[in-house]
Amino acid sequence: MKKLHWLFMMMCLAVLPALQSCDDLDSGYSIGDFSYPNWATIRVKGNAFYMESDTWGTLWPINTDMGWYQPVDGQRVVTVFNPIYDNYEGYDHAVKILRLEHALTKVVEPLTAENEEEYGNDPVLIYKGDLTVSGGYMNIVFMQNLPKDPDTKHRISLVQPAEATADAVSEDDGYLHLELRYNNYGDVSGRRAAGLVSFNLKEVLTPEMKGIKLKLNSEVNKEVEIVFEKQSSNAEEASNLDFSKMQLK
CATH class of the missing domain: 2.60.40.2370 (NigD-like, C-terminal beta sandwich domain)
Incomplete structure (x- = not known):
């Protein structure tokens, strides 16, 4: 059967046009740069949270529009993000979250x-x-x-x-x-x-x-x-699908 991974590229292409018009950042990243969908673990810190990505290390979200999100420590997610800075206040990267799917x-x-x-x-x-x-x-x-x-x-x-x-x-x-x-x-x-x-x-x-x-x-x-x-590592992909309809326990 056909693999689902082509859908990842579809998601990435969907966000690309809105991002590429922005100027490059001093850090070397562009607003048009974004990660492949990758697995991460939510970590709660006070009233905020960060993510431990399986492939990118620790990620500090700098979004200002996520007041709706209620983080749960240990929750696994698939995320796509725009990297903004490296080595940000003790975290491997500061990022702008573009998509966050709970597993x-x-x-x-x-x-x-x-x-x-x-x-x-x-x-x-x-x-x-x-x-x-x-x-x-x-x-x-x-x-x-x-x-x-x-x-x-x-x-x-x-x-x-x-x-x-x-x-x-x-x-x-x-x-x-x-x-x-x-x-x-x-x-x-x-x-x-x-x-x-x-x-x-x-x-x-x-x-x-x-x-x-x-x-x-x-x-x-x-x-x-x-x-x-033991040395196997995760592919840098996880399926770009609508997980809102899953009925699992």
């Missing part, structure tokens, strides 16, 4: 015989390149088959078999073994919308591990295993 942010959960039915194992549609690991998180963009009931939310989970402790996994083959589980509760409409989720790996991925082996049930390829080597 469902979750942790790795234990999988047992007792709760396996709760997590389900329904197939998910993920395009190549839209499942990445960066910043200590597993980041996923997928096409959700929406539930018919607007009050229903499907469940997406990243689980670790309870018997597979960190030590046992490391002694076995050196990889952390995880499973992506999806439960649609038998309620699908055939209508698609983009889903965005990021799982915190920091409590389960230890320094001695080689990487991650992930099992998932793909709509296209059925049961598959994907290997992420």
